[in-house]
Amino acid sequence: FEKLKSKVMEIAKQTRKIGEDDPRRIVHAIKVGLALTFVSLFYYVRPLYNGFGQAGMWAILTVVVVFEFSVGGTLSKSINRGCATLIAGALGVGAECLAKLCGEKGQPFVLGVLVFLLAAIATFTRFFPKVKQRYDYGVTIFILTFSLVAVSGSQAANLQIAYQRLSTILIGGATCMIISIFVCPVWAGQDLHNLIAANVEKLATFLEGFGDELFSSLGDESSVVPCKDDKEKTYLQVYKSVLNSKATEESLANFAWWEVGHGRFKFHHPWKQYLKIGVLVRECACHIEVLNGCINSKPQAASEFQLKIHSTCKNMSMECSKVLKELSFAIKNMTFPSAAAKIHMQNSIATADEFKSILMENSSLSTKTDVQELMSVLVTASVLIDIIKCVEKISVSVDE
Amino acid sequence: FEKLKSKVMEIAKQTRKIGEDDPRRIVHAIKVGLALTFVSLFYYVRPLYNGFGQAGMWAILTVVVVFEFSVGGTLSKSINRGCATLIAGALGVGAECLAKLCGEKGQPFVLGVLVFLLAAIATFTRFFPKVKQRYDYGVTIFILTFSLVAVSGSQAANLQIAYQRLSTILIGGATCMIISIFVCPVWAGQDLHNLIAANVEKLATFLEGFGDELFSSLGDESSVVPCKDDKEKTYLQVYKSVLNSKATEESLANFAWWEVGHGRFKFHHPWKQYLKIGVLVRECACHIEVLNGCINSKPQAASEFQLKIHSTCKNMSMECSKVLKELSFAIKNMTFPSAAAKIHMQNSIATADEFKSILMENSSLSTKTDVQELMSVLVTASVLIDIIKCVEKISVSVDE
Numbered sequence: 149f150e151k152l153k154s155k156v157m158e159i160a161k162q163t164r165k166i167g168e169d170d171p172r173r174i175v176h177a178i179k180v181g182l183a184l185t186f187v188s189l190f191y192y193v194r195p196l197y198n199g200f201g202q203a204g205m206w207a208i209l210t211v212v213v214v215f216e217f218s219v220g221g222t223l224s225k226s227i228n229r230g231c232a233t234l235i236a237g238a239l240g241v242g243a244e245c246l247a248k249l250c251g252e253k254g255q256p257f258v259l260g261v262l263v264f265l266l267a268a269i270a271t272f273t274r275f276f277p278k279v280k281q282r283y284d285y286g287v288t289i290f291i292l293t294f295s296l297v298a299v300s301g302s303q304a305a306n307l308q309i310a311y312q313r314l315s316t317i318l319i320g321g322a323t324c325m326i327i328s329i330f331v332c333p334v335w336a337g338q339d340l341h342n343l344i345a346a347n348v349e350k351l352a353t354f355l356e357g358f359g360d361e362l363f364s365s366l367g368d369e370s371s372v373v374p375c376k377d378d379k380e381k382t383y384l385q386v387y388k389s390v391l392n393s394k395a396t397e398e399s400l401a402n403f404a405w406w407e408v409g410h411g412r413f414k415f416h417h418p419w420k421q422y423l424k425i426g427v428l429v430r431e432c433a434c435h436i437e438v439l440n441g442c443i444n445s446k447p448q449a450a451s452e453f454q455l456k457i458h459s460t461c462k463n464m465s466m467e468c469s470k471v472l473k474e475l476s477f478a479i480k481n482m483t484f485p486s487a488a489a490k491i492h493m494q495n496s497i498a499t500a501d502e503f504k505s506i507l508m509e510n511s512s513l514s515t516k517t518d519v520q521e522l523m524s525v526l527v528t529a530s531v532l533i534d535i536i537k538c539v540e541k542i543s544v545s546v547d548e
Numbered sequence: 549f550e551k552l553k554s555k556v557m558e559i560a561k562q563t564r565k566i567g568e569d570d571p572r573r574i575v576h577a578i579k580v581g582l583a584l585t586f587v588s589l590f591y592y593v594r595p596l597y598n599g600f601g602q603a604g605m606w607a608i609l610t611v612v613v614v615f616e617f618s619v620g621g622t623l624s625k626s627i628n629r630g631c632a633t634l635i636a637g638a639l640g641v642g643a644e645c646l647a648k649l650c651g652e653k654g655q656p657f658v659l660g661v662l663v664f665l666l667a668a669i670a671t672f673t674r675f676f677p678k679v680k681q682r683y684d685y686g687v688t689i690f691i692l693t694f695s696l697v698a699v700s701g702s703q704a705a706n707l708q709i710a711y712q713r714l715s716t717i718l719i720g721g722a723t724c725m726i727i728s729i730f731v732c733p734v735w736a737g738q739d740l741h742n743l744i745a746a747n748v749e750k751l752a753t754f755l756e757g758f759g760d761e762l763f764s765s766l767g768d769e770s771s772v773v774p775c776k777d778d779k780e781k782t783y784l785q786v787y788k789s790v791l792n793s794k795a796t797e798e799s800l801a802n803f804a805w806w807e808v809g810h811g812r813f814k815f816h817h818p819w820k821q822y823l824k825i826g827v828l829v830r831e832c833a834c835h836i837e838v839l840n841g842c843i844n845s846k847p848q849a850a851s852e853f854q855l856k857i858h859s860t861c862k863n864m865s866m867e868c869s870k871v872l873k874e875l876s877f878a879i880k881n882m883t884f885p886s887a888a889a890k891i892h893m894q895n896s897i898a899t900a901d902e903f904k905s906i907l908m909e910n911s912s913l914s915t916k917t918d919v920q921e922l923m924s925v926l927v928t929a930s931v932l933i934d935i936i937k938c939v940e941k942i943s944v945s946v947d948e
Contacts, residue, residue, distance in 0.1 A: 166675050173675050181668030184691070185660045188699045205696055212692040260585045268581035275566050275573045291584070292612040296605055299588045391834075395795040434791075434834040 173217075175332045180215050183327045187211050187320055206313050210320030215328065220336035220403025222328040226321040227406070228286030233317055236290045237310055239266070240297025247298075259298055267291050281402055329408075336403035337419065343397060344422050345480040347390045347429050352472035354387045354436055355465045390433040397426045425479075460499055467495045573617075575732045580615050583727045587611050587720055606713050610720030615728065620736035620803025622728040626721040627806070628686030633717055636690045637710055639666070640697025647698075659698055667691050681802055729808075736803035737819065743797060744822050745880040747790045747829050752872035754787045754836055755865045790833040797826045825879075863899045867892050 167174050187207045214225040247258040270291045273279050279287065297310065328334075401419045470492040567574050587607045614625040647658040670691045673679050679687065697710065728734075801819045870892040 162676065163672075166672075173672065177668040177672035180671040180691075181664040184667045184695055185664040188663050188695050189656060189660055191699055208695050208699070209692060212688060212695070256589060260589050263588050264581040264585040267584040268577040271580040272563075272566075272573065272577035276562065288612060291580075292609060295584055295588050295608050295612070299591055299608070391830075392794060394792060430791075 172332065172334050176217055176334065179327055179331055180211075182331075183211050183215060183323050184208065187323055190319070207316040207320035207323075210317050211324055214321060215324045216403075218334045218336035218339065218400075218403050219328050220400075220405070220407040222324050223408075224282070224403060224406040225285050226325050228283060229289050230318065230321055232286040232289035233293050233314060236293035237297050237314065240294045241310075243294070243298045263295050263298055266294055282405070335407060336400045337407050340397065340400040340404055340419065340422050341479070343393065343400065344425055344429070345476050347393060347426070347433075348472055348476040348479060350387055350390050351429065351432055351436065352469045352476060355469035355472065358465050387433050387436050391430060393426070394430065397423060460502055463495075463499045467492050467499060572732065572734050576617055576734065579727055579731055580611075582731075583611050583615060583723050584608065587723055590719070607716040607720035607723075610717050611724055614721060615724045616803075618734045618736035618739065618800075618803050619728050620800075620805070620807040622724050623808075624682070624803060624806040625685050626725050628683060629689050630718065630721055632686040632689035633693050633714060636693035637697050637714065640694045641710075643694070643698045663695050663698055666694055682805070735807060736800045737807050740797065740800040740804050740819065740822050741879070743793065743800065744825055744829070745876050747793060747826070747833075748872055748876040748879060750787055750790050751829065751832055751836065752869045752876060755869035755872065758865050787833050787836050791830060793826065794830065797823060860899055860902055863895075867895045867899060 191205070191207060210226075210229065214222060214229060216222045216225060243259065243262045247255045247262070250258050270287050274284055274287050401423050404419045474492065591605070591607060610626075610629065614622060614629060616622045616625060643659065643662045647655045647662070650658045670687050674684055674687050801823050804819045874892065
């Protein structure tokens, strides 16, 4: 009994966390409930029931299957479903007429062959990357409707049923679209926009934390507050989520493609640019992963040379972080990167040059361990600078 | 007209490529066609039609929606669908009885509230990561069936329809499961296994190519065949696909969880181990990405010191590559990594030590540019060695 209680408590805790992480989830659940109740009652009330017949269940089916979290998802599924039903219905009626020409005996045979052919071809088209990306659901519905119409049509053979089904599907789809667009809409485009800006900012946070870390290990280690580590470690771990955001970004961009204009986004906003930035950001995160490995190996002794190198590294890291912050800000507000970003950019490049000259002057002083670790910092920092340049270019192109 | 022709040609070419990349796709398309034709004819033939009534369309619906590329996918969806339909059907009948107690007027109101509550709660549970991962489809079907039964039950009120629907759904699901398991099955587990082994091998290929690249830039640059570059560049690019394989791996592992034992895999094979290896492999690929950036900056002049460092780097890269190849082989055949892997492992560690001592002896000789680039190679190589150790540990644990 105690076990059950603790399990219930745990689930309650998790539920609360999920709700708090993104309150739109609760709103979404309520929206689905609303849409479904509306359609169910629509179907339940007698006069309408007589008008639409058993087809009313298609409205419920449509709502349950079509309603997605984001507006783009709902639109894409509704439109896919509507178009696929129309095309497949027409083809199905055609197939039936063709089968009738073959007489009573040939009919099942012809229908079987047609269903087999269309199902196999349609299933195969789902492996085309472009179809998979955008019309996957439509193809499923196409196969479904075609088989249903081709097979059942010959039994009932009245167009009225088809008309009823289509109209109920349209009612279900329209309900979903209207509720998802007008009641607390969740725009996939907006989410994608925020995700990319947040990812850029995460990298900035890491670099800032990394700079601090370098500073704290710089000489006066006695003055470092020990409890600081935990807080900083979380800072240093945020970038990991950036590495794994590819799938989310792509599905969001996919949904965003379907969305009508909203807020600051027009219809057919250049969503692909976001994906490009995403790729660069992940590449950058990859470098940071390597950089992260270098933190743990701290220098034992601090010579004058080490101090110099450390402070240059710190400067590079800090300047990069500032550039990224400016860029994230620019993406968020859809403006051109500010002049400050360019200045920090130049600063970081200058620091990198400075680093190289320090290295040249002091190459004979170096001892093995610390050079080893500092070098890696240099390399990563310089690669970072390259990447930031790319990000800058692309953020400019987005704002165009 | 010319345009149309070229477009058709292009599509034909793409179709051929998709078919050739994985011939199982064509087989899959044929399987779906077969299953659908079978169920359709089942529904079409009169005696059965009279027995099952309009519910026959549920069989078609089930086949279209449930049939997935891999056995695991089909099983997961069929089982989800079957269980969800049963539970939701029972609850729906219960809800209807409850509504009847409230009299003629209260009935729609009570039903509306119940549908709203269950739909909202079920939709919300889809945000739980564990539910999302495994029972997402089941929850959808649960909402669908519950609403349908709750609303339509009061109209027809005969259990026979429910029984018919359930039996047709079972027939559809069973058809899918039987065809997907016994006709050229595509096991998600096998795919996952191959994917991981292939990814490890890709890393090995990269390191081998990288070693060659280092060797070719070693002093005698005049003797290098120029056309070699293109071939090698493709070698060096393979690892990129490793970086993006996370989503595929996870969905495969998910499907594999549902699969019954097959071939060398038992039911509930430790699929999570594969995911762990996948994470480490991606981390390794991340380091390789950084390493890749170092290739383009070749040394201008070759001193004796440079030659030494270059050849040690080459050795490290080659030894790592051999270890990875052995590991990939071990994963593929599900054996323990061979003794050769351990020897190569030790060799690579020894080379890394050698490198450090060379560096210590020659620290005063170094000039800025080449040290810079060689260092990065060292750092990456040493990190690689760490990672290989992890991979080795895990591949041992998999084979246990």
